[in-house]
Amino acid sequence: TARIPEAYQWLLVPQQSTPQSTIEWQAYRLSGQDPLAVRATKKLRSDELLVTVLAGTRLRMELDRVPLWRGDHVAVKQLVEDFSRYLYLPRLQEPAVLLGAIRDGLGLLLWAQDSFAYADSYDEAAKRYRGLRCGQRVSVSMDNLTGLLVRPEVAIKQQEAEGRTATGVGAGTGAGEVIPPPGPGPTPGGDGVTVVTPPATPTLPRRFHGTVVLDSTVMGRDAGRIGEEVVTHLNALMGSRVKVTLEIEAEVPAGVPENVVRIVTENSRALHFESHGFEVE
DSSP states (O other): OOHHHHHOOEEEEEEOSSTTSOOEEEEEEOOSSSOHHHHHHHHHHHTTSSBSOOOHHHHHHHHHHTTOOBTTEEEHHHHHHHHHHOTTSOOBSSHHHHHHHHHHHHTOTTHHHHSOEEESEEETTTTEEETOBOSSOOOOBTTBOOOEEEOHHHHHHHHHHHHHHHHSSSOSSSTTOOOOOOOSOEEEOGGGOEEEOOOOOOOOOOOOOOOOOOOGGGHHHHHHHHIIIIIHHHHTSTTOOOOOOOOOOOOOTTOOOHHHHHHHHHHHHHTTOSSOOOOOO
16 A cells, blocks of 8 residues: 555656647656546646546637637637547547636636637528627537537628618618718707717726635636736736736645755745745744
């Protein structure tokens, strides 16, 4: 019982960065006193070699990177097969993680930029998507994998075309005449003078701050998700200056062994921590 954890200390993980690259085996040293399976799982999760939560924005990145699109869309069932088969995709714990990413992406406010649309099926004869839904959550489960993820630009194009068809014919005073929607413009004033009222300019926020507590056992996963879903959007704004600070607080009632003190201190110094140290109470 004591020798098995000492003998089996290496975690071998197959990796492939792109579909064209060769498969490589990476060796990771396991540490800790937990059972072998627990140590292996913790290491996989902390280094994002086993993904338990996937953001919708991350799924969109993979759709575009590989790419995983089959033309202008891709079947949900096909994505489940892709993620369970190919090493160059994030290694998901189970298909439910992928379905969670789909639901998350469909509900994003900025779905057109960051995620995708959803359709029940594609009508080849009419060249249109049936049951097209954009920017709204859809119930996707393992019992129903018949839907499609649709490229945002294609979904928007169909929405605009069908919107014009529904409101543009016979909607005005004459055949085919379209009445423009009301909007800002000149209004008649006294003595026949036209007064132009400029639209009010909204006051936009200029600063953002946020504090979050991360689970130390899955810190890599959560930090990556925060980077993708929060920091990336702020960095993309012109002239933005984004500062991210990581603060670590650890309490060990039994005391920290000397070898751990040495390792953590040396690593903190090598990683250019602004401040670090251990305290004796």
